[in-house]
Amino acid sequence: MFVLNLVLKNTLRHKLRTLLTIFGIAIAVAAFGFIRTIVTAWSAGVEASAQNRMITRHAVSFILPLPYSYLDRIANVPGVSAASFANWFGGVYKDAADFKNFFPRIAVESDTYFDLYPEFIISPDQLALFKAERNACIVGAKLAAEQGFALGDVIPIEGDIFPGRWEFTVRGIYRGRDRTTDETQMFFHWKYLNERIREMQPAREGMVGWYVIQVDRPDDMPRVGGEIDGMFENSRARTKTETEREFQQSFVSMSSSIITSLKAASYLIVGIILLVLANTIVMSARERMREYAVLKTIGFSGIHIVGLIGGESMVIAILGGAIGLALTFPAAGALAAAFPTFFPIVNVEPLTIIIAAGVSLAAGLVAAMFPAMRALRMNTADGLRSVG
Amino acid sequence: MGESIGRPMVEVRNVSKSYHRDSIEIPVLQQINIAVPEGEFLALMGPSGSGKTTLLNLIAGIDRPTSGEVIVQGTNIGQLNESALARWRASHIGFVFQFYNLLPVLTAFDNVELPLLLTNLSKSERRNRVELALKLVGLADRMAHYPKQLSGGQEQRVAIARAIVTDPTLLVADEPTGDLDKVSAGEIMDLLDRLNKEFRKTIVMVTHDPRAAEKAHTVTHLEKGELA
Ligand SMILES: Nc1ncnc2c1ncn2[C@@H]1O[C@H](COP(=O)(O)OP(=O)(O)OP(=O)(O)O)[C@@H](O)[C@H]1O
Ligand SMILES: [Mg+2]
Numbered sequence: 001m002f003v004l005n006l007v008l009k010n011t012l013r014h015k016l017r018t019l020l021t022i023f024g025i026a027i028a029v030a031a032f033g034f035i036r037t038i039v040t041a042w043s044a045g046v047e048a049s050a051q052n053r054m055i056t057r058h059a060v061s062f063i064l065p066l067p068y069s070y071l072d073r074i075a076n077v078p079g080v081s082a083a084s085f086a087n088w089f090g091g092v093y094k095d096a097a098d099f100k101n102f103f104p105r106i107a108v109e110s111d112t113y114f115d116l117y118p119e120f121i122i123s124p125d126q127l128a129l130f131k132a133e134r135n136a137c138i139v140g141a142k143l144a145a146e147q148g149f150a151l152g153d154v155i156p157i158e159g160d161i162f163p164g165r166w167e168f169t170v171r172g173i174y175r176g177r178d179r180t181t182d183e184t185q186m187f188f189h190w191k192y193l194n195e196r197i198r199e200m201q202p203a204r205e206g207m208v209g210w211y212v213i214q215v216d217r218p219d220d221m222p223r224v225g226g227e228i229d230g231m232f233e234n235s236r237a238r239t240k241t242e243t244e245r246e247f248q249q250s251f252v253s254m255s256s257s258i259i260t261s262l263k264a265a266s267y268l269i270v271g272i273i274l275l276v277l278a279n280t281i282v283m284s285a286r287e288r289m290r291e292y293a294v295l296k297t298i299g300f301s302g303i304h305i306v307g308l309i310g311g312e313s314m315v316i317a318i319l320g321g322a323i324g325l326a327l328t329f330p331a332a333g334a335l336a337a338a339f340p341t342f343f344p345i346v347n348v349e350p351l352t353i354i355i356a357a358g359v360s361l362a363a364g365l366v367a368a369m370f371p372a373m374r375a376l377r378m379n380t381a382d383g384l385r386s387v388g
Numbered sequence: 389m390g391e392s393i394g395r396p397m398v399e400v401r402n403v404s405k406s407y408h409r410d411s412i413e414i415p416v417l418q419q420i421n422i423a424v425p426e427g428e429f430l431a432l433m434g435p436s437g438s439g440k441t442t443l444l445n446l447i448a449g450i451d452r453p454t455s456g457e458v459i460v461q462g463t464n465i466g467q468l469n470e471s472a473l474a475r476w477r478a479s480h481i482g483f484v485f486q487f488y489n490l491l492p493v494l495t496a497f498d499n500v501e502l503p504l505l506l507t508n509l510s511k512s513e514r515r516n517r518v519e520l521a522l523k524l525v526g527l528a529d530r531m532a533h534y535p536k537q538l539s540g541g542q543e544q545r546v547a548i549a550r551a552i553v554t555d556p557t558l559l560v561a562d563e564p565t566g567d568l569d570k571v572s573a574g575e576i577m578d579l580l581d582r583l584n585k586e587f588r589k590t591i592v593m594v595t596h597d598p599r600a601a602e603k604a605h606t607v608t609h610l611e612k613g614e615l616a
Contacts, residue, residue: 002505009493294489297450298503298550299478301471381442381451384485 003304007311010284017280022320024276025363029324029356032269034331035262036352041335042259044345045248048180051218053116055247056211056228059238062250063088065207066237068194071109077227079220080213084112087190087209091157091166099339103143105157107190109208114138116214119177126151126172134192137168140183141175146340149173155186162197184344213241270359277320278367281313285371292375293383306372313368314361321360325353397558397590398424398447403456405442416442417613420456424592426557429584431601432594434610440594441562443610447592448481448560449473460558478506482551482589484561488543490535490550496522497531500549507554521549525579541572548579552589559583561593565600577603 011018040047056074058064065087075083089105096102110131114120122138130136139149149155149170157166168188176183190208198205215224225241232239242250252259285292292305328348336346405417416439424430424447432440445451446458449465458465460480468476490499500521504514522528525545535543544564551559561580565573581603583589593604601607609616 006491006493013493290489291491294485294491295502296474297448297477297483299474299506301474379451381445384445384450384489385441 003307003311007308007315010288010308011312011315014284017283018316021276021280021316022323025273025317025320025360026323026327028269028273028276029321029360030327030331032266032273032359033325033328033348033352033356034335035266035269036355037328037332037346037348038335038343039259039262039266040349040352041343041346043248043252044180044343044347045182046245046252048119048178048182048345049244049248050119052215053244054213054215054221054225054241055244056213056239056241057209057247059229059240062210064237065204065209066211066239068206068208070211070232070239071208073231074211074213074228077224077231079215079217079224079227081216082112082116082214083211084109084116085190085208085211086113087193087207088161089157089159089188089193090161091159093155093157099342100146102342103147104185106185106187107193107209108187110187110189110191113187113212116212119181120174121177122172122174130171133169133171134189134195135166135168136171137186137188138172138174139170139186141173142183142340142344143186144170144173146184162193164196164200179347180345182344184340212244270363273320273359274363274366277313277317277363278370280316281309281367282371284312285309285375289375289378289383289386293378293380293386296380297384302376305375306368309372309375310365310368314364317360317364317367321357324360325356328352328356396423397426397428397461398422398592399457399459400443400447401457401459403443403446403453403458405439405446405451405454415613417446417453420613420615422608422615424590426590427584427588428606429581429591429604430593431604431607432592432610433596433598433601433607434616436596438610439613440610444560444562444592444594448483448558449477475506478503479554480556480558482548482554482556482559484544484547484551484559484564486563486566488535488540488547488567490543490546492535494534495531496527496533496535496538496546496549499535499546500553502550503554517553518549521553522546524552525549539572540568541575544568544572544576545579548576548583552583552587557590559589559591559593561591563594563596565595565597570599573597573600 056066058066071083071085074080086109087107089107091105093101114122114127130138137155143149151170151173153170155168155170157168159166174183194205213224215221221243228241229239292308295304332346332348336343400420400422403417403420404415406413406415408414420443432443434440442451446453447460452466463476465473465476497518500518501514504517509517519528519531522531525548527542527545527549530538530542538546564580565576568576577600580591580593584591593600595601
């Protein structure tokens with residue numbers, strides 16, 4: 001069709017200008033997709049949280065421990081189908097300055113913990129071996145791949161919160177059930193931790209970091225939470241029980257100002273895309289006013305002119321958007337590779353792709369709107385007088 | 389020459405045109421009356437700013453008069469709405485401009501084909517017509533050339549081919565030789581002369597060039613918006 005043919009020819013008219021514009025849009029779209037991917041990676045824990053799990057932690061702060069003795073009382077609350085607990089271990093593995101070595105190390109109630117996390121897929125044999133050995137550990141598949149951990153390997157950790165030299169033998173490797181499952185964690189026996197603490201600092205014995213609770217019915221969560229917290233209202237360590245989602249959310253919102261600035265940056269980028277494109281389209285349309293007038297004189301209608309201007313804008317926007325989206329994937333991959341444990345789950349989400357594509361298309365339309373309107377309103381006789 | 393003249397092809401009746409700049413009204417044409425018979429070759433002359441282009445645009449239906457009527461082949465074109473007027477122009481008028489106004493991204497062939505794209509002629513019919521028109525202006529061997537690869541005179545001949553490819557009855561030309569050297573200008577005038585005589589096109593041409601005007605049957609002078 002004639003309009004399309006002329007659109008393509010016009011697009012190639014100032015090759016450098018068109019290329020630079022496409023390139024500019026591509027960079028901006030890639031940056032947009034990249035930033036959104038960071039934001040979603042940041043809140044990946046929230047997305048991955050289970051519908052039927054709750055977390056009970058110290059009412060004052062997450063870092064304060066709770067007595068081990070709460071377990072039975074929590075497990076007996078009506079509506080609770082299972083309960084387990086975990087404790088943040090910390091420690092230093094090899095060179096602490098290397099981000100790669102900063103993976104979560106968590107002491108768990110090994111008999112029950114994995115029952116509550118069906119998204120950690122581990123073979124029954126490995127799980128049995130792990131349970132049978134005092135200083136065994138289980139690591140995520142992604143972590144194992146990154147660090148080269150194999151079954152039977154010993155992982156030495158220098159303790160900080162819990163001083164001393166610790167050695168854990170890899171007896172199991174878990175895989176994630178979903179793409180959103182974190183495969184970078186290391187789990188070992190809380191019993192082992194507690195034994196050694198008893199020897200070194202008896203005062204710290206019998207404390208756990210947080211309880212994990214499974215409920216029968218998700219809509220029962222508010223009542224269960226209220227009942228648990230009520231139970232310990234007058235205890236030395238009061239509790240705060242929330243859904244796993246809320247719990248994860250509180251981590252993300254700790255860094256909410258960073259997220260907010262990233263989001264603001266992504267909106268700015270949308271503006272940049274629009275400006276880059278609008279600049280080019282306004283310029284081309286102005287140069288071609290006389291040609292549009294000639295076409296109108298010959299008998300072409302406003303729709304043809306709008307098609308020419310809009311078409312050029314859309315061609316550039318679509319090419320820029322497509323290249324930008326294509327660049328988003330390697331950029332996200334590079335992010336995941338650079339901070340494997342910091343961002344355990346990096347996915348370019350379908351929604352990100354849809355938004356980025358939508359933004360490009362919308363920019364194509366908006367950028368063409370004003371020049372097209374001017375060309376439509378232009379008096380043909382005046383247009384013929386204009387000096388192209 | 390006069391034997392082909394019949395009833396008026398173009399009638400301009402009491403036409404006035406003024407432009408508005410802010411609140412000031414700038415009169416450009418006042419009470420113009422012209423009748424252009426079919427088969428006429430009319431030259432409009434006059435000093436710069438006298439309103440020649442304005443009058444030509446009114447006759448060609450590119451612009452509308454402030455008052456008065458323009459009737460072409462019995463159609464009062466002031467009564468047509470924008471899109472009807474555009475369609476009317478496409479089928480009735482051929483345009484030739486001083487600066488050729490070819491689209492630089494299209495070949496001579498594609499430029500000449502432009503007006504035919506608005507018709508429902510088949511591709512092969514269009515091809516035949518375009519080739520015929522380009523042959524007529526002596527550029528059959530330049531069909532694949534882009535405007536940049538043509539001389540000014542050749543560009544203007546392509547523009548004339550574009551103007552006649554739909555076989556309109558009326559050709560309007562605004563200083564068609566204004567940007568050309570003497571030889572090229574002579575060729576263009578010979579071509580217009582031939583179109584008038586052989587193909588019986590009615591031509592209204594604005595020109596500053598007395599040599600060009602010699603080819604016309606009638607020369608009308610415009611002076612400060614009035615016929616002199
Ligand atoms: N859009 C417009 N707005 C205001 N004034 C205009 C406009 N178009 C033309 N004019 C004025 O109308 C007058 C006649 O213009 P026109 O172009 O018809 O003259 P012309 O006889 O063709 O001149 P030239 O020989 O230089 O081409 C001029 O004074 C011009 O400035
Ligand atoms: Mg003029």
